[in-house]
Amino acid sequence: MKKVKIGIIGTGNISHAHMEGYNMLDNVEYCAACDLDKKRVDAFAEKYGFKRTYTDFNEMLKNEELDAVSVCTWNNSHASASIAALKAGCNVLCEKPMAMNAREAEEMVKTSLETGKLLMVGFVRRFGSDTRIVKDFIDNGHLGDIYYAKASYLRRCGNPGGWFSDIKRSGGGSLIDLGVHVIDLVRYLMGRPKAVAVTGVTYSNIGPRAHIKAYPRYKASDYSEYSDVEDMAAAMIRFDNGAVLSVETSFSLNLKEDTGNIELFGTKAGARLEPLEIYSEMDGYLVDITPKVSKEKDWFSAIFKNEIAHFVDCVANGTECLSPAEDGLELMKILDAVYESAKTQREVIIK
Numbered sequence: 359m360k361k362v363k364i365g366i367i368g369t370g371n372i373s374h375a376h377m378e379g380y381n382m383l384d385n386v387e388y389c390a391a392c393d394l395d396k397k398r399v400d401a402f403a404e405k406y407g408f409k410r411t412y413t414d415f416n417e418m419l420k421n422e423e424l425d426a427v428s429v430c431t432w433n434n435s436h437a438s439a440s441i442a443a444l445k446a447g448c449n450v451l452c453e454k455p456m457a458m459n460a461r462e463a464e465e466m467v468k469t470s471l472e473t474g475k476l477l478m479v480g481f482v483r484r485f486g487s488d489t490r491i492v493k494d495f496i497d498n499g500h501l502g503d504i505y506y507a508k509a510s511y512l513r514r515c516g517n518p519g520g521w522f523s524d525i526k527r528s529g530g531g532s533l534i535d536l537g538v539h540v541i542d543l544v545r546y547l548m549g550r551p552k553a554v555a556v557t558g559v560t561y562s563n564i565g566p567r568a569h570i571k572a573y574p575r576y577k578a579s580d581y582s583e584y585s586d587v588e589d590m591a592a593a594m595i596r597f598d599n600g601a602v603l604s605v606e607t608s609f610s611l612n613l614k615e616d617t618g619n620i621e622l623f624g625t626k627a628g629a630r631l632e633p634l635e636i637y638s639e640m641d642g643y644l645v646d647i648t649p650k651v652s653k654e655k656d657w658f659s660a661i662f663k664n665e666i667a668h669f670v671d672c673v674a675n676g677t678e679c680l681s682p683a684e685d686g687l688e689l690m691k692i693l694d695a696v697y698e699s700a701k702t703q704r705e706v707i708i709k
């Protein structure tokens with residue numbers, strides 16, 4: 359069996375979740391890893407057995423012959439690292455958000471088409487078991503037409519600081535970091551309708567809350583208290599099939615507790631995820647349906663394992679990608695439109 363030669367660009371927190379996935383597979387070979395931080399990349403290589411390390415991804419791509427690369431850097435280098443890797447003949451799994459904006463994402467899609475190499479976006483929640491089950495129900499018509507959805511990803515005191523809260527490296531705050539997961543998931547489950555209009559707001563009234571005591575905090579690898587990104591964003595997204603998504607995200611918000619919620623409302627049934635429940639009617643009675651499934655011990659680790667296994671399967675066997683770059687581009691258009699609408703205080707039409 360030919361081994362898939364793996365390279366990693368960016369060896370911070372999330373790269374370890376990618377490695378949990380690669381470690382499950384026996385058709386991969388760990389070749390090279392790269393990070394701006396020499397100590398971090400050397401420790402990473404030692405831990406997982408990568409042969410060579412680099413601090414410049416262009417250098418790595420020039421010297422190595424890789425089949426597949428995970429791009430796990432800050433958001434501001436997703437485009438440059440992915441484009442360079444595609445041009446060097448690699449298939450790429452790029453972490454979410456795909457890029458800083460739709461203009462960069464378009465360039466990435468173009469490069470993937472020109473090079474004929476796969477560009478997959480790390481929409482990891484597409485790989486959850488709830489997602490698979492509810493997608494089956496939707497594809498088999500059990501929800502009918504989904505015409506409305508609600509999604510939220512709210513943290514009370516959850517600005518990770520560091521690069522996450524530095525707009526030059528992240529592109530934004532809770533919307534681009536957390537919103538990307540739930541907006542994509544709803545769009546994916548709805549059958550990938552195209553967003554046509556967006557009304558959004560963003561607020562930066564609270565800040566990173568670094569002064570809060572006696573409460574565990576999210577922390578970026580290179581934590582700092584600086585923040586110039588939004589604390590909170592909310593939007594109404596209208597799709598070309600008439601469906602609407604109402605979404606809310608926050609890093610800092612005066613709410614009771616952190617929540618994450620996805621609800622889909624169809625003509626035949628509704629669904630709520632994590633835990634998955636279906637709301638419908640049967641013989642004139644309202645019924646709630648709970649699928650019986652064995653629970654993963656560690657949900658976060660499980661979805662990454664599924665995502666990485668799928669990426670390697672696409673590279674090794676040409677399997678059709680479940681999370682293609684085109685969907686990342688659509689998502690970036692939505693995020694751009696929310697930020698634009700918040701700035702102009704007007705509805706933004708997406709062409």
Ligand SMILES: NC(=O)c1ccc[n+]([C@@H]2O[C@H](COP(=O)([O-])OP(=O)(O)OC[C@H]3O[C@@H](n4cnc5c(N)ncnc54)[C@H](O)[C@@H]3O)[C@@H](O)[C@H]2O)c1
Nearest residue numbers: 368369370371372393394395430431432433435453454579
């Ligand atoms: N899918 C998810 O659930 C999930 C969760 C967390 C983070 N992420 C995404 O993963 C990415 C990384 O996040 P993280 O939490 O691991 O951050 P991190 O800061 O822990 O790691 C990022 C690493 O990239 C390195 N880096 C930055 N620019 C680089 C460049 N040009 N070349 C080489 N190395 C570079 C940094 O030095 C750092 O070590 C982000 O895009 C984030 O949105 C996804």
